[in-house]
Amino acid sequence: MLKFDEELFLNLVEKEGLAFRGQIEEIVDGITKRGYSNIFLIGAGGTIAMMYPYEYILKSNSTIDVHAEIAAEFMVMNHKHFSKDSVCIFTSVSGTTQETVAAAEYCKEKGATTIALVAEPNTPLTQIADYCITTGSETHSFDTFFMLLYMVVFRFMHNNNEFPQYEQFTNEVSLLPRAILDAVKSFDKKAEEFAITHKDTDYHMMVGSGNLWGNTYSYAMCILEEMQWIQAKSIHAAEFFHGTLELVVEDTSVILIKGEDETRPLMDRVERFVEKISKNITVIDTKSFEMEGISEEFRKHFSVSINWSVLSRISVYLERERNHPLTLRRYYRQMEY
Template identity: 30%
Template sequence: MTVTPKSIIEDIKKKNPNINRVIFTGCGASMADLYPGYYFVAHESKKMLSVIMQANEFNYDTPKDVGENTIVITASLGGTTPESIAATKHARELGAHVVTLSHDESSPIVKEAEYQLIHGFEKDYANKTAKMTLALNLAIEIVNQFEGYEYYDEAQTAFNGLFDLINHEANMVTPAAEEFAEKYKDDKTIYVLGSGATAGAAYSTASFLFMEMQWITAPTIHSGEFFHGPFELALKDTPYLLFVNDGPTRHLDARALEFMQRFDAKITVIDAKDHNLASIASNNVIDYFNPMLITGVMRVYAEKLSEARKHPLTQRRYMWKLENY
């Protein structure tokens, strides 16, 4: 039988119908990929507590009530991140139901988990978002199976069209991505903004595509928090990258954009509405599908920036080179 998010949650429910907590935990980009799932449970569930935690924080400062009534979802792309492996093992030792997401079915993290979902990555731009998509899919199954989700069928329709849409839109943005690359290639700092379910994608873009892979200083700012301190740095030619959602938090992103424009900042916008997210997702579920579409499109921008800077996305100073850190 094919293992799916639906079948995994069905099996957990058979074992324990009293699940009341969902913890998403990982490191780096994998933790960020879990954010849409966390955001969905936090916003849609009326019964479950949902948190997202850095894996080593989970290991060293574990919430007190983790146990048989808890689902823990962990993730690691290659499956070898030591902190995430430890978190997976620790959660199982505490009696939680543990699901892990990884690209490598033979990896250490997969061996430690009770349930495993193996995803693609290299094939195309859509598959770069597979881990994030699975996390959201698990979250929707959890809420639907344990308490009911009114818009479940609409979410499945969006899932069915998502990967084709991502690949189509990613293949259309090369000119815009090349313009972005030329415009920002010499910047030492780029501020990255996003809101709603896309806040994790903004963090991932800043911390990994820019800081890790390009050595560009990249503070992440929640679009709603822009006006509570960070807007003081909005000056002529200040470099910003803004992710604009199609959905409930769009107002937060648009308000930040309008302010930046008043002071002639250097702005690049990736807007899910421009990339036709509404063609696959209804108004009832659209917010949760923004981060996957934006992430897939952003990957093209990152590739073109790396080419313009003559700095490959695989280049590192420390990662995979130092043993003791």
């Protein structure tokens, strides 16, 4: 596969990522023992999008009070649920994201407990957080962060007496890297075909829902817009019929991000509508991937990782077909703003 080193992927995500299980459980168990009032999932750009699936998971499976907040807005909004008893979780590949670092400093100054997942060691965020897990590599960092967040979030749920399946679930987290690898292999040809077909497409609608809404939002904004300079709009399936549907015409590219949680019927409804109008529909459905060894009840949660990994294959081929490196920027970190 183009730009995909299987051995490196398994080494970083399977071996090293899973090695943090004990540390995560020690951190979460200690926080639970001391007591906390709520959980804040805080990020900017791709990292706030990464938090949305876990906010959804907690809201739909737990009574733990949870808030996913955009770092810069959180800093100015005087959030009335935030206090010294809050647990604030951050992720950052570089450990230098301005808004995330500032929010972590703010939370720590207010006495809240801070946890950070960071790829790069010895960076500002690693030095601020009360607890920091440093993965040590930017390569496949999002795949690793997703896995670590599963263990963090479901450990909190387990300690809240809401997830007795924790041991089985976490054992199946260990199977996820192989399931991801199988998924990207099976999807790779479709990813290449999409990139070839759409190398000159100048606008995409991306529709998602539930725990895949974050991936939908992130891919439209961070990949298509930021990394490929393609106009894109992320639309929640529950809101699609309140405005955006009027923009669908015969040649509109509509990308449907389908998962396996409770909101799937919302996506089915959008699909039924757009297939009547557009001849340019792409459906990326986690149900089409085997996920060997993963229990049926857990597939909906692991769909987040599977979906992200296959979307990433599209990125690689768009980069090639459009001769537009994913690292190319006009403005981001190129100038002061």
